[in-house]
Amino acid sequence: MVKSMHFDVAIAGAGPAGLSLARALAGLDLRIALIERLPAAQLADPPFDGREIALTQLSARLMRELGQWQQVDPAEISPLRRARVLNGPSPFAMVVEPDARHEELGFLVPNYLIRRAAFAVVKDMPEVTLLDGRSVRHIRTDADNATLTLDNGDTITAQLAIAADSRFSETRRAMGIAADMRDFGRTMMVYRMELERPHENTAWEWFGYGQTLALLPLAGQRASVVLTLPHHQIETLLALDDAAFNSDMARRFDHRLGAMRLVSTRHPYPLVAVYAERFAARRFACVGDAAVGMHPVTAHGFNFGLRGAWTLGREIAAARQRGADFAGGAVLEPWAQEHRIATRPLYLATNAIARVYCDDSPPARLVRNIALRSGQQLAPIRHALTAAVSGTSERPPLLSRVAGTALAALRPRHRESA
Numbered sequence: 001m002v003k004s005m006h007f008d009v010a011i012a013g014a015g016p017a018g019l020s021l022a023r024a025l026a027g028l029d030l031r032i033a034l035i036e037r038l039p040a041a042q043l044a045d046p047p048f049d050g051r052e053i054a055l056t057q058l059s060a061r062l063m064r065e066l067g068q069w070q071q072v073d074p075a076e077i078s079p080l081r082r083a084r085v086l087n088g089p090s091p092f093a094m095v096v097e098p099d100a101r102h103e104e105l106g107f108l109v110p111n112y113l114i115r116r117a118a119f120a121v122v123k124d125m126p127e128v129t130l131l132d133g134r135s136v137r138h139i140r141t142d143a144d145n146a147t148l149t150l151d152n153g154d155t156i157t158a159q160l161a162i163a164a165d166s167r168f169s170e171t172r173r174a175m176g177i178a179a180d181m182r183d184f185g186r187t188m189m190v191y192r193m194e195l196e197r198p199h200e201n202t203a204w205e206w207f208g209y210g211q212t213l214a215l216l217p218l219a220g221q222r223a224s225v226v227l228t229l230p231h232h233q234i235e236t237l238l239a240l241d242d243a244a245f246n247s248d249m250a251r252r253f254d255h256r257l258g259a260m261r262l263v264s265t266r267h268p269y270p271l272v273a274v275y276a277e278r279f280a281a282r283r284f285a286c287v288g289d290a291a292v293g294m295h296p297v298t299a300h301g302f303n304f305g306l307r308g309a310w311t312l313g314r315e316i317a318a319a320r321q322r323g324a325d326f327a328g329g330a331v332l333e334p335w336a337q338e339h340r341i342a343t344r345p346l347y348l349a350t351n352a353i354a355r356v357y358c359d360d361s362p363p364a365r366l367v368r369n370i371a372l373r374s375g376q377q378l379a380p381i382r383h384a385l386t387a388a389v390s391g392t393s394e395r396p397p398l399l400s401r402v403a404g405t406a407l408a409a410l411r412p413r414h415r416e417s418a
C-alpha cells in the first residue's frame, strides 16, 4: 500500500555529501528522511571503488567536528607532504609544499572508508529515517513544502528537500534546474600499485603528452594511480593481464618509480564536470556533486561537497536558534551565494587546467611549461596554490571571493530562491 510521510527535511542521496548534511543537522529537533537507491547493507559496508580522496586541512577539521574522522582507522589515513607537477618528458617539477603551520598539505583517505564513516555516524541518529533501496521519481515544491514521490509510489512532504544524488542528479533535473556540463571525452582509471622506489609521501600530477598520470602516496610502498586517457585506450588497459599491465605502467611512469605491481581492482570513471545553475530554489537546495561536480584533477569534489553541507547545516542551525523558517529564501539564498563564491573560480580554473594540459599542440606545450616554471618562481602563485590545495579556512580565499563576486555580478537572471 502506498504511504504518505511527513518530515522536516528530505535528503535524496546518502553519499558522502547527503550523509554529512544529515549529521550536520543532528540535535536540531528536525525529522530527517534519507532516501537512497542502494541497500542499507551496502551503505554500512561499501566496496572499494578505487578512489583515494585528497582531503584539505579544512575537510579534516570538518570531518572531526562531524565525528567522521574518528571512525576511520588511522592506518588508512595517509599524509600528503608535498605535490609535484610535471609537464611532458621534462625532469622539471613545480613543487607545492605546506605552509609553516602544517606538516602536510592534506590527507588521503579511501572514498569507501569516507562513505562507511559518514554512514556510521548517521545510522543511529534518532531523528533520521533511512528509506533505502528507494529513489526519487518526482518532486514539486510550493510556499510551504516540498513533495517527493518515490519509485514505489510513496510520497514524502518536507519543509526542505535536498538533492545529494550525484552529479547526474535526477532530483535537480526534476526541479527543472539546469546545469553546465562539460564532458572531457576522457576516462579516468584508478587503482593501487606497489612501487619499487619510495614515494616520500609526495603526490605527482604528471601532464604527459598523450596521457595524464597522477600518483597519490599511500602507507608503505603503495600508491594510488590515476590515469586519464581516451575511453578506448582505457578499455584496452582494462583487458590486459596483471603482468602486461604492470610493465605498461612502469613504462608510462618512465621507470622513475622502478618496477610497479598492481595490488587492487581497476576502476574507470568517465570525466564529466557539472555545475548547477542554481544551488537553491523554493524549499529546495543542492549539495555535493549535485551542486558542483568537479573534474578530479584539482581534487576538490568532496572537499567542496563537505564544505557546502557543513555551511548549510550551520545556517539552518542559526535559523532554528532565531526561531526563523529554516528552509526559507532568507536562509537558502545567502548560503547558495556563499557556496557559489567559494566554488565557482576553482571550478572554472580546474576546467581550464584540464583543457590546457590535455592539449598536446606545440603552443599548448609551451604555455604549460611557462605556467609551471612561473608557478615555482613567483611566491604569490606558490602561496595561492598551497592555499588552494590545503584549503585551511572555511571562508573562501580572498582571490576566490573577489573573482566569485565579480562572476556573480556578471551572472544575469534570477535570484537563487524563487
Ligand SMILES: Cc1cc2nc3c(=O)[nH]c(=O)nc-3n(C[C@H](O)[C@H](O)[C@H](O)COP(=O)(O)OP(=O)(O)OC[C@H]3O[C@@H](n4cnc5c(N)ncnc54)[C@H](O)[C@@H]3O)c2cc1C
Pocket: 012, 013, 014, 015, 016, 017, 018, 035, 036, 037, 038, 051, 052, 053, 054, 055, 111, 134, 135, 136, 164, 165, 166, 167, 170, 171, 188, 190, 269, 287, 288, 289, 290, 294, 296, 299, 300, 301, 302, 303, 304, 305
Ligand atoms: C576518480 C575520482 C577521484 C576523486 N578524487 C577526489 C579527491 O581527491 N578529492 C575530492 O575532494 N574529491 C574527489 N573526487 C570527488 C568525490 O568522489 C565526489 O565529490 C563525492 O563522492 C561526491 O559525493 P556525493 O555524496 O555528492 O555524491 P555521490 O558519491 O555520487 O553519492 C550520491 C548518492 O546518491 C544515490 N542516488 C543517486 N540517484 C539517486 C536517486 N534518484 N534517489 C536516491 N538516491 C540516489 C547514489 O546511490 C549515491 O549513494 C573524486 C572523484 C573521482 C571520480
